[in-house]
């Protein structure tokens with residue numbers, strides 16, 4: 001799909017991977033609706049609409065997508081980057097994990113990703129196809145290597161990220177008849193405010209397991225993969241690791 005002239009939705013766009021993705025998409029000629037719970041007011045320029053949005057809320061996502069549609073027309077690209085990172089053991093020093101901790105991480109990542117994806121797909125399926133293949137749009141979700149090799153203390157986050165990986169193929173199969181592709185990216189450790197929030201020891205332990213290149217990923221490298229996924233119509237139904245060959249210890 002040609003990004004030039006399309007409308008794109010990016011969640012978690014106030015920071016990190018989402019912010020870099022929104023910048024890449026505008027550079028490539030898209031109109032971008034940048035959604036984030038951190039935005040307090042809607043703000044619009046020629047090619048970016050910043051809009052407050054809580055991905056866990058049906059009403060909030062509906063309102064944000066409606067604002068994007070009236071500003072730029074229906075979107076053909078969705079990139080889900082909203083997320084939070086909180087670690088906690090099930091049986092920790094403070095006692096058993098409160099159920100709400102687990103529920104909250106599932107809510108933001110898994111329910112949030114699904115919530116935006118379903119409403120985006122319902123709108124994109126009503127658009128004219130762009131090609132003889134019947135291509136209408138693409139969804140890129142963000143899983144994590146932690147969803148594939150979760151560590152102690154990450155059960156809530158890892159379960160949510162595994163769910164995002166797990167929804168990729170069934171969504172790609174279901175949306176095939178609508179001409180909407182679904183791909184997930186499973187990043188290793190990337191240099192964002194989220195990664196900066198990890199304890200030094202946790203960051204060092206993860207970095208020691210990175211074969212090459214032995215450094216944090218850059219948000220622009222994540223955005224470059226999003227760009228390739230948008231532009232390469234054969235990519236569908238896949239979870240792509242972007243991780244310098246890390247296998248989490």
Ligand SMILES: NC(=O)c1ccc[n+]([C@@H]2O[C@H](COP(=O)([O-])OP(=O)(O)OC[C@H]3O[C@@H](n4cnc5c(N)ncnc54)[C@H](O)[C@@H]3O)[C@@H](O)[C@H]2O)c1
Pocket residue numbers: 011012013014015016017018035036037038053054055056080081082083084108112142143144145186187188189190191192193194195
């Ligand atoms: N940085 C990494 O190393 C890494 C690795 C693997 C996966 N990820 C995933 O990539 C995504 C982006 O992470 P990041 O590193 O850019 O983090 P980040 O903290 O820099 O950005 C996340 C953004 O999501 C927003 N957000 C949080 N809850 C929200 C909600 N309910 N509704 C809307 N927006 C919400 C935050 O306000 C923030 O702007 C996350 O899903 C994260 O789990 C990150």
